[in-house]
Amino acid sequence: MAQAVQLSVRLVDYPTHGLETLDLAASKCYRSTVNPDWPEGTLAGKCADSGHTSILEHGMLVWEVEGVSRALLGQLTRHRHASFSVESQRYVCYAGEKVAGFDYVIPPSIAADEDAQDDYHFLMYCIQEQYAKFVSQHNIPSEDARFILPMGTATRLIVSMNLRAFIEFAQKRLCKRAQWEIRRMTQLMVKSLKAIYPDPTLGSDYLHPMLAKQLQPPCKAFMPELPTCREAKSCGLCPTVAQRAAVADAAALADTTALCNRAKGGA
Ligand SMILES: Cc1cc2nc3c(=O)[nH]c(=O)nc-3n(C[C@H](O)[C@H](O)[C@H](O)COP(=O)(O)OP(=O)(O)OC[C@H]3O[C@@H](n4cnc5c(N)ncnc54)[C@H](O)[C@@H]3O)c2cc1C
Numbered sequence: 001m002a003q004a005v006q007l008s009v010r011l012v013d014y015p016t017h018g019l020e021t022l023d024l025a026a027s028k029c030y031r032s033t034v035n036p037d038w039p040e041g042t043l044a045g046k047c048a049d050s051g052h053t054s055i056l057e058h059g060m061l062v063w064e065v066e067g068v069s070r071a072l073l074g075q076l077t078r079h080r081h082a083s084f085s086v087e088s089q090r091y092v093c094y095a096g097e098k099v100a101g102f103d104y105v106i107p108p109s110i111a112a113d114e115d116a117q118d119d120y121h122f123l124m125y126c127i128q129e130q131y132a133k134f135v136s137q138h139n140i141p142s143e144d145a146r147f148i149l150p151m152g153t154a155t156r157l158i159v160s161m162n163l164r165a166f167i168e169f170a171q172k173r174l175c176k177r178a179q180w181e182i183r184r185m186t187q188l189m190v191k192s193l194k195a196i197y198p199d200p201t202l203g204s205d206y207l208h209p210m211l212a213k214q215l216q217p218p219c220k221a222f223m224p225e226l227p228t229c230r231e232a233k234s235c236g237l238c239p240t241v242a243q244r245a246a247v248a249d250a251a252a253l254a255d256t257t258a259l260c261n262r263a264k265g266g267a
Contacts, residue, residue, distance in 0.1 A: 002094075002101040002128035004121070005067040005154045007181070009188035012158070014196045015059030019044055019208065022163070026055050039200045045210035056164035063159050063189055069105040071151040072181045075173075081165035086157040090143035095132035102128060103154035108180060124150070167214045175217040176235035190215045 015021055022044035023034045029052075034043060047055040068076075077084060094102040104124050110116045127148055134140035134148075161169060166189070172178065173186040190207070193215075199206035207215065219227045219238050227238035234240045239247075 002124045003103055004106050004124075005103040007067040007105070007185060007188070008065070009185060009192060010064045011061065011189075011192035011196070012064050013060065013062035013160075014193075015061075018197060019210065021058050022055055025058050026052075029055075041197075041200075041208055041210040045213075048210065048214060053164050053167070056167065057162045060160050060162055061166055061193070063192065064156075065159060065185060066156040067103065067105065067154050068157075068185060069152050069181060070149075070155055072105075072179075072185065073155055073157070075179065075182050076159065076185075079161075079165070079169045079172075081161065082169065083160040084157055087155050089146040089149070089153075090141075093135060093142040093145075094128070094149075095135045095145075096142075102131070102149060104150065104152045105154050105181065106152070124152075163211075167211075170215050171218045171221050174215070175219070175231070176237065177231050177233075 019041035020034075023040065023042065026043040026047045027034050029047075044055050047053070073086065076082070092099055094100075102124075106117065106120060110120050127150060130148060131145050134145040135142065170186050170190060173182050174190070176183070178186075193211065194204050194207050197208040197211050198204035199208055199212075206212070213224075214221055217237075219229045219234075222228075226244075228244050229235070229238050229240045231240065232242075234243070
């Protein structure tokens with residue numbers, strides 16, 4: 001029987017020395033030593049701020065992700081510096097002894113509409129019936145029967161990224177312009193880091209400030225003092241580059257007009 005499932009994210013492996021190794025790596029570049037009076041992550045943070053982000057490549061973060069759609073998988077695997085192990089739809093048969101039916105994800109827009117949700121569940125039921133018929137009555141192998149499965153079919157996977165790759169990924173996928181599912185997954189991945197990279201003063205309810213600064217949508221991460229959206233269409237949180245430029249042009253024009261008027265008045 002096909003059934004709806006929920007997204008889950010679990011950090012399964014991580015660097016055991018917090019940000020210490022990154023500080024050590026940063027100190028190597030300058031033949032300095034890590035100042036024991038500085039809070040952990042200070043040196044690595046300075047490097048990251050100056051764009052010397054290769055420091056963040058030391059140490060792998062590994063997550064187990066379940067209950068995400070194959071639509072999300074297509075988006076996630078576009079990030080080329082991540083490594084993946086994904087449940088196979090060739091080797092796992094969704095109408096066998098081990099797995100009785102495929103799992104699926106319901107988009108919130110469909111879940112919010114009772115009729116649409118009923119139709120959705122019914123469609124999944126029909127697809128499961130047809131899949132099982134192909135496999136059991138027509139001896140179609142799973143690798144071919146899967147061609148009728150929808151984008152909403154849930155999958156499970158292991159994904160690994162180093163901190164640098166994760167920051168690049170998270171900045172793109174925390175943006176409100178990213179789709180709700182990958183955005184939610186990314187938020188949970190970021191949240192999972194609080195336990196291993198806690199704020200040294202506020203504790204593990206908060207992420208280490210060096211990372212909290214980076215693990216944000218690009219509009220906030222790149223220029224916090226002047227948040228600017230690089231997308232063509234902003235989510236509304238802050239103006240786009242074009243909108244900022246228009247304001248700057250108008251200000252420059254006003255300045256020029258004022259200068260001309262002053263020059264005329266003086267003449
Ligand atoms: C909101 C949103 C909408 C999107 N819409 C679409 C869409 O409509 N269609 C579509 O096809 N994709 C879409 N994408 C995916 C997007 O185009 C990227 O493929 C994805 O975000 C991964 O980005 P990346 O290549 O920078 O990341 P990564 O592969 O993780 O690469 C990270 C960085 O490494 C460097 N790098 C990696 N590979 C190379 C290379 N071969 N050459 C040079 N430098 C490299 C670049 O600096 C890159 O930024 C969308 C993404 C987002 C966030």
